[in-house]
Amino acid sequence: MDLKDDALALVAEEFSRRFGKAVQLRREGTALLVQCGKPDASVCISVDDPDRPSFAISYPAFDSDARSWRDLHQQNSTGVLLEGLLWITDRVLRDGAVLPEFPNASLRRRSNRHR
Numbered sequence: 001m002d003l004k005d006d007a008l009a010l011v012a013e014e015f016s017r018r019f020g021k022a023v024q025l026r027r028e029g030t031a032l033l034v035q036c037g038k039p040d041a042s043v044c045i046s047v048d049d050p051d052r053p054s055f056a057i058s059y060p061a062f063d064s065d066a067r068s069w070r071d072l073h074q075q076n077s078t079g080v081l082l083e084g085l086l087w088i089t090d091r092v093l094r095d096g097a098v099l100p101e102f103p104n105a106s107l108r109r110r111s112n113r114h115r
Contacts, residue, residue, distance in 0.1 A: 003050035008032050011045060011055070011085060018086060022093055036093040040072075043089050054079045059088050060097035067104050072097055 012025050012032055024035040034043040044058040061075035075098065080088070091098045099107055 003053075004030060004047040007047045007050050007053040007055075008045070010053075011082065014082065014086070015089065019089065019093065023089065034089055036089065036096075038096065041092050041096045043085075043092055045085060048078050048080070052081075054081055055085055056080070057085060057088060059092055062097060062100050062103070062107060064100040064102070066100060066107060068106055 008027070008030075012027075015023060015025060015034060022036070026033045026035070028044075031044050031046040034045065036042060041060060046056045048054045048056045056076070056078045057080050058074055058076050060072055062071055063073075066072075077084075088098060
């Protein structure tokens with residue numbers, strides 16, 4: 001195993017410990033796919049810097065001006081640490097996407113139905 005494989009293995013272990021059967025983990029090449037219930041609620045993680053370690057992540061999210069679930073898009077971030085991965089995945093698992101800090105009321109209602 002190399003450093004990238006080791007880092008993803010540690011992430012998978014922590015996700016299994018933290019989320020249990022609520023998420024399904026699958027390795028796809030150099031990435032880890034985390035399925036959070038529904039097909040459109042998934043998080044894709046790859047290693048950004050194995051020495052640090054930090055990660056690149058893709059996940060469903062809304063911008064701060066989103067008005068409805070039609071505004072959902074895939075957000076890509078790099079340099080994310082393990083705690084950030086856990087926080088993002090928890091939000092996707094809970095709401096189906098990462099909501100803005102002050103979400104529109106219709107977004108909040110819809111996320112409550114998603115559970």
